[in-house]
Amino acid sequence: MSSDADRMVRRAPVLWRTTIGAVLVRAPGGSEVTKIAGTGVALWEALVEPRSFDDLCAHLASVHSVDPATVAQDLRPVVDDLIARGALAGG
Amino acid sequence: MADDWLARLAAYGLPGAEPLVVPEGGIGPLLPAVVRHKLIGVAAAAVIEGAVDLDESDHAAVAVAHEAAMRESLLLEEMLLEAVDVLDQAGLDHRVLKGAALAHLVYDDPSDRSFGDNDLLLAPHQIDQGVAALIAAGAVRPVPALSGSFDRRFAKSVTLRWRGGTELDVHRTLAPGPFGLLIDLGDLARDPAEFRLADRALLTLSSDRHLLHGAMHVALGDVDARLGNVRDLALLAAQPGIDPIAFAEAAQRWQCAAPVATGLRSTKVLGHRRSAIERWADEVTISEEDRRRLEVYDSRQGRFRRQALASWRVLGWRDRAAFAKALLVPSATNRAARGRGRGDAVAGLARSSTRPDR
Numbered sequence: 001m002s003s004d005a006d007r008m009v010r011r012a013p014v015l016w017r018t019t020i021g022a023v024l025v026r027a028p029g030g031s032e033v034t035k036i037a038g039t040g041v042a043l044w045e046a047l048v049e050p051r052s053f054d055d056l057c058a059h060l061a062s063v064h065s066v067d068p069a070t071v072a073q074d075l076r077p078v079v080d081d082l083i084a085r086g087a088l089a090g091g
Numbered sequence: 092m093a094d095d096w097l098a099r100l101a102a103y104g105l106p107g108a109e110p111l112v113v114p115e116g117g118i119g120p121l122l123p124a125v126v127r128h129k130l131i132g133v134a135a136a137a138v139i140e141g142a143v144d145l146d147e148s149d150h151a152a153v154a155v156a157h158e159a160a161m162r163e164s165l166l167l168e169e170m171l172l173e174a175v176d177v178l179d180q181a182g183l184d185h186r187v188l189k190g191a192a193l194a195h196l197v198y199d200d201p202s203d204r205s206f207g208d209n210d211l212l213l214a215p216h217q218i219d220q221g222v223a224a225l226i227a228a229g230a231v232r233p234v235p236a237l238s239g240s241f242d243r244r245f246a247k248s249v250t251l252r253w254r255g256g257t258e259l260d261v262h263r264t265l266a267p268g269p270f271g272l273l274i275d276l277g278d279l280a281r282d283p284a285e286f287r288l289a290d291r292a293l294l295t296l297s298s299d300r301h302l303l304h305g306a307m308h309v310a311l312g313d314v315d316a317r318l319g320n321v322r323d324l325a326l327l328a329a330q331p332g333i334d335p336i337a338f339a340e341a342a343q344r345w346q347c348a349a350p351v352a353t354g355l356r357s358t359k360v361l362g363h364r365r366s367a368i369e370r371w372a373d374e375v376t377i378s379e380e381d382r383r384r385l386e387v388y389d390s391r392q393g394r395f396r397r398q399a400l401a402s403w404r405v406l407g408w409r410d411r412a413a414f415a416k417a418l419l420v421p422s423a424t425n426r427a428a429r430g431r432g433r434g435d436a437v438a439g440l441a442r443s444s445t446r447p448d449r
Contacts, residue, residue, distance in 0.1 A: 012289060012290035013289045013290045013291075014289060015165050015168050015169060015288070015289050016165070017161040017164060017165060017201065017202045018139075018200065018202045019135065019154065019157050019158045019161050019202065020135055020138055020139060020150075020153065020154040020157060020158075021154065022158070024158065024161050024162060024165060026165040026166070026168075026169055028169075028289075033162045033165050033166070035158070
């Protein structure tokens with residue numbers, strides 16, 4: 001069972017929009033609008049509620065019928081980038 | 092043919108609307124018009140929902156145009172929150188108007204509604220303080236007030252440029268000219284609605300007031316109404332919380348039934364199943380007096396002058412002198428910003444009174 005400290009979630013103050021095949025995100029204090037495409041879109045949708053990284057990967061692997069290890073490899077840099085940009089809290 | 096397709100796009104998803112098809116020649120040539128009519132969000136929604144099957148080139152073009160519009164929307168929303176913070180810190184009551192509010196109030200997904208600026212409503216007695224607070228926070232006012240009291244007594248709105256050059260309109264009322272002066276501004280701001288932007292709750296007009304505003308904007312704003320604004324009317328008019336009888340009474344109370352009905356009649360172009368409120372508009376009888384008032388908004392040429400004269404006629408005697416003086420002898424700073432000499436305003440209005448132009 002993951003602890004709350006492991007959990008990530010969209011930060012409430014973030015402004016965002018869905019576009020065709022992508023999500024645009026503007027974190028407060030950010031210098032630019034960030035575009036999340038590909039697997040990042042599913043990540044953004046899933047993190048409407050707090051999830052640990054492992055839970056997130058398991059969820060998306062199940063939904064998209066993909067190996068969890070592959071999902072983790074794809075998502076780790078995306079998650080790290082969104083946390084660094086202030087779009088995600090936790091992790 | 093292009094106009095028909097744009098109207099069909101504007102009606103996408105409305106009850107009874109014709110199915111959307113790919114136009115002959117593809118969407119590409121129509122894309123500038125789609126963007127200008129504030130329909131790029133609707134086009135993107137149609138693509139995402141599989142309502143239209145575009146070729147690779149059109150699909151990419153819509154995606155690029157929609158992304159650009161949504162980037163603008165996000166930056167505008169960030170700017171809106173900054174402006175709201177300034178007004179909150181100054182203790183000033185305000186309402187968010189038009190696209191920034193409608194995108195969240197009326198559309199299932201705010202990504203379906205693009206907008207190009209921000210609009211805020213302040214009470215007349217707080218307009219000067221609000222504009223000053225925003226300027227102190229970094230906004231620029233390109234055109235100074237016509238006179239010291241003009242903004243709070245007569246102006247439709249004050250246009251500011253926010254830090255990145257985006258437009259922020261601080262409204263006193265909802266329409267230019269005579270109809271804007273007739274609106275009951277206390278009634279306008281009553282019973283606000285709320286919408287969420289990120290983690291913030293922002294106040295806006297109630298849905299029926301948004302519909303009154305939207306209809307007046309279509310009737311009295313741009314000479315050629317944008318179909319995205321017409322779509323807004325159809326969506327608002329179908330909202331379950333709006334009582335058609337109370338709506339009609341408010342329009343009458345504001346002496347604005349004529350422009351409201353005129354605006355609502357524009358939704359016929361969408362070809363959808365119209366609501367009770369839209370059908371009410373079809374039955375409104377427009378008086379000769381209102382017909383003449385509506386005519387001052389009809390064409391771009393000489394519009395300001397015609398509206399100024401018509402506005403003077405609806406003002407009380409105490410306001411007429413101040414209004415006339417402000418227009419005929421504007422402040423030096425206003426003249427300088429517009430490159431006008433001291434006698435230019437008098438000459439301009441004299442030309443209008445002796446040579447009606449359309």
